Amino acid sequence: MLKHYGPQHWWPAETQFEVTIGAILAQNVSWINAAKAIQNLKEHGLLHPQKLFNLEPAAIAPLIKSSGYYNQKAAAIAVFLHWFKKYNFDFETLQKIPTEVLRKELLAIPRIGPETADSILLYALERKIFVVDAYTKRMFTRLGVLTGNEDYAAIQDLFHKDFKGSVNDYNEYHALIVKHGKDICTKKPQCGDCCIKTYCPWDGDV
DNA sequence: ACCCAGGGTCATA
DNA sequence: TATGACCATGGG
Numbered sequence: 453m454l455k456h457y458g459p460q461h462w463w464p465a466e467t468q469f470e471v472t473i474g475a476i477l478a479q480n481v482s483w484i485n486a487a488k489a490i491q492n493l494k495e496h497g498l499l500h501p502q503k504l505f506n507l508e509p510a511a512i513a514p515l516i517k518s519s520g521y522y523n524q525k526a527a528a529i530a531v532f533l534h535w536f537k538k539y540n541f542d543f544e545t546l547q548k549i550p551t552e553v554l555r556k557e558l559l560a561i562p563r564i565g566p567e568t569a570d571s572i573l574l575y576a577l578e579r580k581i582f583v584v585d586a587y588t589k590r591m592f593t594r595l596g597v598l599t600g601n602e603d604y605a606a607i608q609d610l611f612h613k614d615f616k617g618s619v620n621d622y623n624e625y626h627a628l629i630v631k632h633g634k635d636i637c638t639k640k641p642q643c644g645d646c647c648i649k650t651y652c653p654w655d656g657d658v
Numbered sequence: 659a660c661c662c663a664g665g666g667t668c669a670t671a
Numbered sequence: 672t673a674t675g676a677c678c679a680t681g682g683g
Contacts, residue, residue, distance in 0.1 A: 480662095480663065480679095481663055481664085517679090524667090567664080586665085638662070
């Protein structure tokens with residue numbers, strides 16, 4: 453996939469905070485919708501922890517309307533910031549905390565689930581964590597690696613056990629799966645076992 | 659009109 | 672534990 457698509461250079465953001473907020477806003481919506489919400493926060497000069505912390509969820513919600521689920525996401529952002537305040541809104545301080553501890557604390561925040569937590573850990577904090585998403589499950593089920601019944605933890609364990617790579621490799625791997633995910637059929641395979649229109653990670657160009 | 663998108667949570671059986 | 676319902680916008 454790397455050879456076919458080239459490096460993706462994720463996460464498209466200027467700051468660690470932008471990555472983190474983006475991870476929440478991107479939940480189950482197209483990236484374009486999440487990006488619009490990010491851009492809107494930027495244009496209001498609000499994409500800073502202290503600034504957003506001073507807003508009520510009800511004030512955040514209309515600003516992130518384009519990302520959908522805006523009430524839930526505004527609440528999630530507010531609770532995240534309440535947690536982040538403990539660490540002086542400082543990512544350098546977060547870096548001193550072991551990955552497993554951080555993950556647990558992130559998961560304790562309402563509406564930050566495993567994929568969002570892991571996205572923050574990998575893309576904002578550069579921890580060697582594999583991010584599992586719907587594309588991962590679909591693609592590796594099509595490829596016959598998964599049955600399709602595995603849960604998040606089981607899939608992640610598989611990659612953690614078998615994938616030997618650097619943090620940057622983990623970064624690219626997930627990004628490439630998402631990139632490729634946009635090329636594969638969402639429903640029924642039409643062009644072979646892995647249902648890839650133009651390219652198969654196993655067989656190369658089709 | 660329907661389906662999907664860089665999920666998560668809760669009620670029900 | 673495993674489905675189903677719900678959250679909600681915007682583009683194909």
